[in-house]
Amino acid sequence: MATSTPAGAERRRKIPQVPFWAQIFLGLALGAVLGWVARAYDVSGLVTFLDLLGGSFVSLLFTVVVPLVFLAIVVSITRLREVTNAARLATQTLIWFAITSAIAVVIGITLGLLTNPGLRTSVDASQAAEPSTQGSWLDFISGIVPSNILGLSGSVGDDGSVGMDFNILQIIVIALLVGAAVLKTGEKAEPFRQFAESFLSVVQTVLWWIIRLSPIGTLGLIGSAVATYGWDLVGPLAVFTIDVYVGCAIVLLVVYPVLLRAHGLSPLKFYGGAWPALQLAFVSRSSVGTMPLTQYVTVRNLGVSRDYASFSVPLGATTKMDGCAAIYPALAAIFVAQFFGVELGVTDYLLIAFVSVVGSAATAGLTGATVMLTLTLTTLGLPLEGVGLLLAVDPILDMMRTMTNVAGQALVPTIVAKREGILDEATYNGSNSSDPIGDRAMAA
Helix, strand or coil: CCCCCCHHHHHHHHCCCCCHHHHHHHHHHHHHHHHHHHHHCCCHHHHHHHHHHHHHHHHHHHHCHHHHHHHHHHHHHHHHHHCCCHHHHHHHHHHHHHHHHHHHHHHHHHHHHHHCCCCCCCCCHHHCCCCCCCCCHHHHHHHHCCCCCCCEEEEECCCCCEEEEECHHHHHHHHHHHHHHHHHHHHHHHHHHHHHHHHHHHHHHHHHHHHCCHHHHHHHHHHHHHHHCHHHHHHHHHHHHHHHHHHHHHHHHHHHHHHHHHCCCCHHHHHHHHHHHHHHHHHHCCHHHHHHHHHHHHHHCCCCCHHHHHHHHHHHHHHCCCHHHHHHHHHHHHHHHHHCCCCCCHHHHHHHHHHHHHCHHHCCCCCCCHHHHHHHHHHHCCCHHHHHHHHHHHHHHHHHHHHHHHHHHHHHHHHHHHHCCCCCHHHHCCCCCCCHHHHHHHHC
16 A cells, blocks of 8 residues: 655655755855954954854853763763673773874874974963963862762852853763762662663753754854954964874874774775764864764764763763874973973973873863863973963864864774774775764654
């Protein structure tokens, strides 16, 4: 018997769907043009509008960070009991996190020594100022201990306004403890586990709605960056800016492909599958905000098992930062040392590598890498005022850094899955052409 198709569904199929990546690039192009117009003709109203669009998008992403990180880690830990050799997989994941971070920091140090960015700059020393947000090993260690069950803290501004902030490290620790407790409790905790999985699905659905606004957010973020910074501020730090982009490009286009080839995997297939997450990471500047999309493409396009990806991707989104916590602080430390005339020895470079590999959790997957940078400078005894020299171009650098972060967060689970024989290579070697945003929209 023939079945009829609703007219509305037929019309939806006939309307051409613009791929999500194309929407992102349209937002990038239009944002750059509007930002240039606003800067060239001093259109303050347009600058305000672009800043509002971009800021609102980032704020929306931040609203779901706390429940997303907490629930993702709790659920991923409880799902480990369904994964064969879970302890081995977790160990392999952490080892490869460290290996790739070590390679990235060596690249950053090498570029810094070859190009001398701190000696080839026209930035004014008067811009040197300590940042309001800093990091030290004492802060890092004490910050791990939760101050409350939600990892939240309040502050009162100069105008009397009250603001709320969260410590992502404390949220991670709380989530790890709760997840371990659920496993230990066993059957009695089953209702809680089911609630956590259901709640996570709801949070991820909300985040998918926010992600669908990425083209608009892209327009605002890029437009605001172009209008606010332009080349006037990038120019004096051109060598440093190029170093960061080149360092990230080497990791993305040389190191990762070599590692993939060494494991018998096609780099083109990897980047084809991971591309939706990479482009969102570039514009959102948030590994945590990109996490659901990273997990989606890791499973759907790259063939990593869902149970393993649900553990490794959230862990990577909060601790695996080859761009923000390896390449960038290495280059920045060399820049600051050269700018202030401080000689660095072999021990100092080893300390940079140590901080990058061990302290990357301080970056916490959010926008910016100021905490990680100040942690590195504090460890080396370098002037924290040097951070102020680099803040002007940080948003521009952060786009490439975050893209590199997310690529690594998808790469390591793929390599580990291949090594452990649990990678679906038929999926990995497929077309990798699925549009996750379109798929979710059609499902809705």
